[in-house]
Amino acid sequence: MQFREMRRKRQQLSQEESIGILRRATAGALALLGDDDYPYAVPISYVYADGKIYFHSALTGHKVDAIRRHGKASFCVIDKDEVHGEEYTTYFRSVIVFGRIRIIDDADEKLCTARMLGNRYNPDDEESLQKEIAKSLAHMSMICLDIEHLTGKEAIELVRTKDYFKK
Template sequence: MEQFRPMRRKRQQLSEEESIRILQKSTAGTLALLGDNDYPYAVPISYIYNKGKLYFHSALSGHKVDAIRRSDKASFCVIEQDDVQPEKYTTFFRSVIAFGRIHIIEDEAQKQETARMLGDRYNPNQEEALQKELENGLSRMLMICFDIEHLTGKEAIELVRMHQKQ
């Protein structure tokens, strides 16, 4: 495993449990990859978190898919809170960044399972509709797995102070 930089402002660091809770609760984030001509490529995307992994779906081709095939290193950012405080010239924020390795799922059973997890997350209790969607569309999509190697969360110092007063 790679060595990751420690957070500079440790007082603002969220626990691993709280960072995971944010990933479990949120529905979208920004996936950052090595894009064309070595430029960063960041794309907003829906996801599901499950047991230390993030899962995404994608079209069969495109910039994102090319970038994943080029390099398996990626990061993923979720912003849970972003409250601008104009009078204080600051923002009350809470966010999580995951670093890890990303790959396209090739195994058909695993592809089906992860597509089902994603479908259940965004349209729960609709088994029949989901099954029909998978039968009609699974062959036209990729499922992508992001293995989290390092997870860090951070919140605004003002939020840290508020928690301490409680």
């Protein structure tokens, strides 16, 4: 698959900046091909690790059905969204990811994913995490999005600020 190049290249963030956003943000919108081929986008928490994005889910539902039916997805994270009404614009910074998505079937990978998510949102509480995993893991799906293409973009006003400081 040949992914589109960003049209406004000056606003494109580096891979390092984009990955930094994925590491820093805590939620995004996962977009899937839903029922009757309608787009289905769902807000969701996640963890980024080694070129992959991991999520958790119930065992059944619209999201799980969509993933099982079609293995491609998009995920968007908004890092900055600052409205400047007087300028009729928004100072934004965001990342969009495209890739292959799957339900994790391997028990060891599922456990590892649960631990990554737990440690991300409640760090340094191993005892509580162990209890939660013991209680809930059998009732959860773990999901992996293998990133095939990633782009970050920011408002031209933010780019101009960076350019100013480079002088």
